[in-house]
Amino acid sequence: MLGQRLAEQFSAVYSQACDDLEVDLWVNRLLDAARLKSHQALAESHVNHWDETDVALITYGDSVLSDGFKPLESLHYFLNRYLRHSISWVHILPFHPWTSDDGFSVLDYSSVNEALGDWPDITRLGVDYRLMADLVLNHCSSRSVWFENFRQGVEPGKDYFFTADIDFDISEVVRPRTSALLQQIETAQGPQSVWCTFSHDQVDFDFTNPAVLLEFVKIIRQLLDAGVRVFRLDAVAFLWKESGSSCINLPQTHGIIRLLRTVIESAQADAIVITETNIPNAENLSYFGNGNEAHGIYNFSLPPLLVHGLLEGTSRHLSHWLTAMPPAQDGTVYFNFIASHDGIGLRPAEGILASDDVAALINAVEARGGVISSREAEQGRQRPYELNISLFDLLTTDSDGELDHWGFERFICAHAIMLGLEGIPAFYIHSLLATGNDIDKMQNSAHNRAINRHQWQLETLSAALEDRHSPQYRALHTLKALIARRKQQAAFHPNATQFTLRLGEALLGFWRQSPNRQQSIFCLHNMTNTPQILSLAALNLITTDSWYDLISEESVSTDQAQIQFKPYQSYWLTNV
Numbered sequence: 001m002l003g004q005r006l007a008e009q010f011s012a013v014y015s016q017a018c019d020d021l022e023v024d025l026w027v028n029r030l031l032d033a034a035r036l037k038s039h040q041a042l043a044e045s046h047v048n049h050w051d052e053t054d055v056a057l058i059t060y061g062d063s064v065l066s067d068g069f070k071p072l073e074s075l076h077y078f079l080n081r082y083l084r085h086s087i088s089w090v091h092i093l094p095f096h097p098w099t100s101d102d103g104f105s106v107l108d109y110s111s112v113n114e115a116l117g118d119w120p121d122i123t124r125l126g127v128d129y130r131l132m133a134d135l136v137l138n139h140c141s142s143r144s145v146w147f148e149n150f151r152q153g154v155e156p157g158k159d160y161f162f163t164a165d166i167d168f169d170i171s172e173v174v175r176p177r178t179s180a181l182l183q184q185i186e187t188a189q190g191p192q193s194v195w196c197t198f199s200h201d202q203v204d205f206d207f208t209n210p211a212v213l214l215e216f217v218k219i220i221r222q223l224l225d226a227g228v229r230v231f232r233l234d235a236v237a238f239l240w241k242e243s244g245s246s247c248i249n250l251p252q253t254h255g256i257i258r259l260l261r262t263v264i265e266s267a268q269a270d271a272i273v274i275t276e277t278n279i280p281n282a283e284n285l286s287y288f289g290n291g292n293e294a295h296g297i298y299n300f301s302l303p304p305l306l307v308h309g310l311l312e313g314t315s316r317h318l319s320h321w322l323t324a325m326p327p328a329q330d331g332t333v334y335f336n337f338i339a340s341h342d343g344i345g346l347r348p349a350e351g352i353l354a355s356d357d358v359a360a361l362i363n364a365v366e367a368r369g370g371v372i373s374s375r376e377a378e379q380g381r382q383r384p385y386e387l388n389i390s391l392f393d394l395l396t397t398d399s400d401g402e403l404d405h406w407g408f409e410r411f412i413c414a415h416a417i418m419l420g421l422e423g424i425p426a427f428y429i430h431s432l433l434a435t436g437n438d439i440d441k442m443q444n445s446a447h448n449r450a451i452n453r454h455q456w457q458l459e460t461l462s463a464a465l466e467d468r469h470s471p472q473y474r475a476l477h478t479l480k481a482l483i484a485r486r487k488q489q490a491a492f493h494p495n496a497t498q499f500t501l502r503l504g505e506a507l508l509g510f511w512r513q514s515p516n517r518q519q520s521i522f523c524l525h526n527m528t529n530t531p532q533i534l535s536l537a538a539l540n541l542i543t544t545d546s547w548y549d550l551i552s553e554e555s556v557s558t559d560q561a562q563i564q565f566k567p568y569q570s571y572w573l574t575n576v
Contacts, residue, residue: 002266003027003038009262013255014210026210033217034263043265046291046331049272052492055483056089056132056426058340060102061116063429066458072117074458076125082465082476083432086483089230090125091132091426093341098141100201102341102453104134104234105141109219119226126227132274133228137216138235139202147203153188156215162195162206162241169244176278176347176375176385197238207239207256217263224264230272231264233257233294236287237277249283257293272296274335278345281321281352288332299334299423300348304387306338306417308353308361310395310410310568313528315508321352322510323500327422333494334423338414339431342449343373343386358384365389367399369437373448388448390430390437392475406529408471409568412478413525416551416570417508419486420523422498427479430454433461434475485550489574490514491521501539506532507565509539521550522573526565535562545575 006027011018018026031038057079062071064078072095079090094103097113112118125131140146149157164170164182173181175197182193183200195204205212220231240252261273274296275287281301287294301321309318328334346358353361362372362384370389374382387394395414396407404410411434419425429435435454442451464472486492491514501509501522508525522539526532536558541547547556550572556563563571 001038002036002040002042002262003031005042005262006030006259009255009259010210013252013259014208017208018210026214029214030217030263033214034221034267036263036266040266042262043269046329048330048333048493048495049270049295050333050424050494052489052494052496053487054088054130054424054494055086055487056091056335056424057083057087057429057432058091058093058337058426059429060093060341060453060455061095061113062455063453064456064458064461070117070121071115072121072125076121076128078458078461079125080128083480084128086480087427088130089132089424089426090129091230091232092122092125094134094136095122096136099143100141100199102447102449104136105139105199105202106136107141107144109136109140110222123227126229130230131228132230132232133223134232134234135216135220135223136234137205138238139196139198139204142201142203151185151187156211159209160205160212160215162204162208163192164195164241164243165193167243170247172244172246173376174246174248175238178374178376178382181376195241197235204238204241207252213256213259216260220260220264221267224268224271229268229270230274231260233260233273233275236275237279237283249277249279249286254286254289254293257287258289261293261295274298278342279347280350281348284348285326288328291329291331295331296333296335296424299336300345301352302336302418302421303338303344304346304349304361305352306414307344307387307391307394308349308357309508309527310414311364312357312360313530314505315503315525315527316505317352317357318527319500319502319508322421322498327498328495330495334421335426336418336421336423337426337428338418339391339428339452340426341428341453343388343452345386346384347375361387364399365394368393368397368401369439370394370451371442371448386448388442388451390435390452391428392431392434392471393436396471406567408474409566410529411475412482413527413568413570415479416482416572417523417525419482420492420510420512420521420572422494422496422512424494425483425486428452432476432479434471482551485572489519489521489550489572490516491519491574503534503538506530507534519574519576520545522571524563524565524571524573526567526569529567531567532565533562534565536560539573541573542575547573547575550574 066074097107146157240250272295275294373386375385395411398404438454464470491512497513499511503509
């Protein structure tokens, strides 16, 4: 029963702070906040709440603007006009009132930023699409009511934020920023050293206090009522702090994720939890738990490995990584992306790309107008953390920043690879729209990530999408055609079998097989800017089947000795 499960999960995290009676009291509070019953049955496990028709879009609520309309209205109009039949999930990045970090320093979780719209605008999006929203649960704004209450020593908030005394050992802390970790704050109780993983405007919650957990269960209930069905747990790896530890990926963090998943799927059977953990691959995989933590994890190693492979003309690292990746069991899924509102993280490439490979990637980004963000590692050392650049500019220009002859084909190849891989593909809106570096926005904001957070005027964008010669038209129509073909293939189910082929460094290949084993698709990609030839004998095509390339719509005979690839060309060879 649900109550018993929550008591077990709560005790696993808070046993040192709560006795049995207190555990029961807290569990009843959690159940009441989520409007759940202690005696209700647990949600069915290992159920796939997705299939091959699911494609996600990542966007800010104000990525598309139009005079006279609320940004969420303009965005909704754009989605329905241009992408209604292409995408099924829409991730609206933080839409609450905020003070910094483009929404990730939340001022008030109970309302929608009035500069974007209101709760009915959010709900209407959730009617047309499976709506994904951020649960920014590691930190909130230093100007929030909760933090002001912390300063004053009043409820709610006086004990919601993590502070470190002089004996707390922070020498091993790992975090993605170089600013001072601790911020001295004057409070009614005297000066306090407040923990700030990301910035001094983003103050970390203290999840050792169960009242903080309870607040987030209330927030989850409100988001569910508004139509949210996919929860992105932002920066969740940093949730729990212990003296002398790295303060990342601690067991209590995993325990809280298990509890939140139980609450969410008990309140809404088809709701999904996805963890956002921009960390090395093995650590990222741990957030699946035993199929009882995240339903989905961001596949963070894919962007740096794929971009590196295409820029260097080699499948070696990408193929090696794919070979070693475990299949996601039923009820879990990879969330595949190659661009997002953030930059391309380098930590997920640790242990996969050598230092020379990372240096080459950094040089390529800087040559194409991008910038590099750093992080603080162990013992206070600084290391490159993130590549900030538009994916379109990164893949379509050369080392002099000029348009590359094969750049557009390279850009499309990257997305063809993503669309074919095991998992749910997610497109950043600015990749679909071939948006370039927004240098002015980056310089005006003094924020590296702003380079890839352009805001389109709907009228300007619509005109570009009607111009057959514009990069926006070419990118959107080419990618929509690939998406349409993908959505019709059972072998592209997010949990369908995947096997990596060994075709040499110039080519990347992997085989997908539908759950009923009737359809096979060989996904074949030229990673180079030169023509390549592949012997069909390397694929062992079943000779009694008829083979067809889904992309070119041409038949491939098993009597052929070989197939030829143009630079960056992709094949999706299917037997049905």
